[in-house]
Amino acid sequence: MSDTAKPKPAAASRANTKKELPEHLKAYKHVWVMVELERGVVHPVSWELMGEGRKLADQLKVDLAAVVLGPPGGTEAAVTDAFGYGADVCYLVENNSLADYRNEPYTAAMTELVNTYKPEILLLGATNLGRDLAGSVATTLLTGLTADCTELAVDAEGSLAATRPTFGGSLLCTIFTLNYRPQMATMRPRVAPMPLYRAGRSGRIQRHEVSLPEESIVTKLIDFLPDGTTGKANLPYADIVVSGGLGMQTAENYQLVRDLAAVLGAEWGGSRPLVQKGWITSDRQIGQTGKTIRPRLYIAAGISGAIQHRVGVEGADLIVAINTDKNAPIFDFAHVGIVADAMKVLPALTEAFRKRLAPAAMRPAAE
Amino acid sequence: MHIVVCIKQVPDSAQIRVHPVTNTIMRQGVPTIINPYDLFSLEEALRLRDRNGGEVTCVTMGPPMAESALRKCMTYGADRAVLLTDRFFAGADTLATTYALAHLVTKVTEHWGAPDIVFCGKQTIDGDTAQVGPGIAKRLGLLQLTYVQKIEHCDLAAREIVVHRRAEGGIQVLKAKLPCLVTMLEGTNDMRRGTMEDAFRAARAEIVTWSAAQAQIPDLAFCGLKGSPTIVKKVFAPPPRAEKAFQIGVEGKTAGDISETLVAEIFKRQPGLEQDLTKSAGADF
Numbered sequence A: 001m002s003d004t005a006k007p008k009p010a011a012a013s014r015a016n017t018k019k020e021l022p023e024h025l026k027a028y029k030h031v032w033v034m035v036e037l038e039r040g041v042v043h044p045v046s047w048e049l050m051g052e053g054r055k056l057a058d059q060l061k062v063d064l065a066a067v068v069l070g071p072p073g074g075t076e077a078a079v080t081d082a083f084g085y086g087a088d089v090c091y092l093v094e095n096n097s098l099a100d101y102r103n104e105p106y107t108a109a110m111t112e113l114v115n116t117y118k119p120e121i122l123l124l125g126a127t128n129l130g131r132d133l134a135g136s137v138a139t140t141l142l143t144g145l146t147a148d149c150t151e152l153a154v155d156a157e158g159s160l161a162a163t164r165p166t167f168g169g170s171l172l173c174t175i176f177t178l179n180y181r182p183q184m185a186t187m188r189p190r191v192a193p194m195p196l197y198r199a200g201r202s203g204r205i206q207r208h209e210v211s212l213p214e215e216s217i218v219t220k221l222i223d224f225l226p227d228g229t230t231g232k233a234n235l236p237y238a239d240i241v242v243s244g245g246l247g248m249q250t251a252e253n254y255q256l257v258r259d260l261a262a263v264l265g266a267e268w269g270g271s272r273p274l275v276q277k278g279w280i281t282s283d284r285q286i287g288q289t290g291k292t293i294r295p296r297l298y299i300a301a302g303i304s305g306a307i308q309h310r311v312g313v314e315g316a317d318l319i320v321a322i323n324t325d326k327n328a329p330i331f332d333f334a335h336v337g338i339v340a341d342a343m344k345v346l347p348a349l350t351e352a353f354r355k356r357l358a359p360a361a362m363r364p365a366a367e
Numbered sequence B: 001m002h003i004v005v006c007i008k009q010v011p012d013s014a015q016i017r018v019h020p021v022t023n024t025i026m027r028q029g030v031p032t033i034i035n036p037y038d039l040f041s042l043e044e045a046l047r048l049r050d051r052n053g054g055e056v057t058c059v060t061m062g063p064p065m066a067e068s069a070l071r072k073c074m075t076y077g078a079d080r081a082v083l084l085t086d087r088f089f090a091g092a093d094t095l096a097t098t099y100a101l102a103h104l105v106t107k108v109t110e111h112w113g114a115p116d117i118v119f120c121g122k123q124t125i126d127g128d129t130a131q132v133g134p135g136i137a138k139r140l141g142l143l144q145l146t147y148v149q150k151i152e153h154c155d156l157a158a159r160e161i162v163v164h165r166r167a168e169g170g171i172q173v174l175k176a177k178l179p180c181l182v183t184m185l186e187g188t189n190d191m192r193r194g195t196m197e198d199a200f201r202a203a204r205a206e207i208v209t210w211s212a213a214q215a216q217i218p219d220l221a222f223c224g225l226k227g228s229p230t231i232v233k234k235v236f237a238p239p240p241r242a243e244k245a246f247q248i249g250v251e252g253k254t255a256g257d258i259s260e261t262l263v264a265e266i267f268k269r270q271p272g273l274e275q276d277l278t279k280s281a282g283a284d285f
């Protein structure tokens, strides 16, 4: 619903009239990353952001801080890991009302921290939790928020330059929050790589008490229904992903993608039209409006390589494309290409992997 | 029961073309649609109304042509539609958008009563920020329930609502109070076709159209480009990758030959992968 991403000549001219930061905003310093701790588990996107935040903080010569919100006694591992992934400081709020994510207490705690310690940059994951919280916090603070960034940098004047796709992903735009603080941005899981973990690294813990009496919170969590572990797609964090596009032609042919995935212990997914046709579920859609993936190997069969698909797979170490059209755009960003019929190559490839990966004892003697 | 649904008219971006030379958007003739995510919220609103009685008011902020999107909502069965349109709103980012929309809901309240629920789409397909719903909620002081998969019950007398909300690793079952703001997850329902009666009614209906002054938006400095803390400095095409894919020759080869060459090529480039795969394959046997 936002027009944030719309390029306008008027906007550009306003950027050029940037004035010096108002005096009361100069107190805002340091880069913060919100650590998403849910049910004892930190979402890896928080560590990915820690890696990005570290670069920004180093450039600005300021501290990188982690914000950890959780129940008393339930935050220790998250704090240790935050330091391991690069935080200098950890702002810690422990409160029974923060045991499960709820918008009201989390917004209250986060805004109070920001108003007390004044960060210049605040980063959150573009997850359901991060998006739910970021909008409330930014509106409470009346500051700017750039959602779903693909790149974060600092310009010569020390402002956050947040780049994100615009116009359905066909173009990118760089957005600034001038004259407001903090500068807020969200980034999707797997857009940034996981930073190195340094065990034993530590930093300063700044505890903060926030009054969040349970009686004052309207929303109550009355149950949590965990997802079954079987059949649940987790494409963003898969090592290998095999996918198909409209070039697979029929839902039956799509089974060839799953056969190859099975041999490789891989996740399977596809382009958006396959979701629209009902061949795959939406949690398996890869691309700008689906999942961003970063596997070691990505095999795409019968996918043309539209820009909206490309932005979701560019983080893969090795991209292999199978397409009958030698001019398909996917060959512009794949590393290895095969111009051939996917219906012929996929079964043969499945067989070739099966042979190669069978333990020596299982191979025919001739090999 | 009064339900307000915020919708947005968006370009059918599947049909947006970028000029190959100038890299500018070629908007001419691009058809518009109701943001697809909004339809899941609209359908949910209509179902609640059908069950509990009452009215559904659809609202939008946009150019005059957004009227057609609102009229479409009425063909689905919405009871009334309100368009907020003014040049002051042009260039709004999320914060400025929520300022205008929150005041629009306030104005709608004055005319037709306070909403029990305000619905928004989960996100739009053009802006894609998912921030407008939470922003409106905050400005109106409403509780927000985002990424809702199911409204389990909604008790008007007790002013109580129970929803299933998609979270990491599972579903939160949340109990909250009315009034609140809800965004529905995609795929949670199917938009109805709308009756012939609705179609006729929609064709004749007057879409309430307000300017900023008519809607009594208190301070135009918080609207549009002027009221937006974020600014777009640069728009550019993604840089192309330096080299094209290395092509595995297919001329005169069988699918089996090609596949073996490909497997070798993959493992040459990702030697660690072969080790890991062989290990796990071994474990399975």
Ligand SMILES: Cc1cc2nc3c(=O)[nH]c(=O)nc-3n(C[C@H](O)[C@H](O)[C@H](O)COP(=O)(O)OP(=O)(O)OC[C@H]3O[C@@H](n4cnc5c(N)ncnc54)[C@H](O)[C@@H]3O)c2cc1C
Pocket (backbone or CB within 6 Å): A167, A168, A169, A244, A245, A246, A247, A248, A270, A271, A272, A273, A274, A285, A286, A287, A288, A289, A290, A291, A301, A302, A303, A304, A305, A306, A307, A308, A309, A312, A322, A323, A324, A325, A328, A340, A341, A342, A343, B012, B013, B014, B015, B125
């Ligand atoms: C706002 C917006 C968001 C979008 N988000 C996404 C997204 O998140 N993810 C996404 O994927 N798309 C997304 N899209 C859609 C995207 O623009 C493309 O339309 C889509 O990716 C195309 O899917 P495809 O490659 O499967 O189909 P096509 O473009 O139709 O390509 C099919 C390909 O298969 C090849 N082929 C045909 N027969 C064979 C065969 N026998 N063997 C091998 N190859 C064959 C053809 O040469 C062709 O290249 C989005 C679009 C918009 C506007």
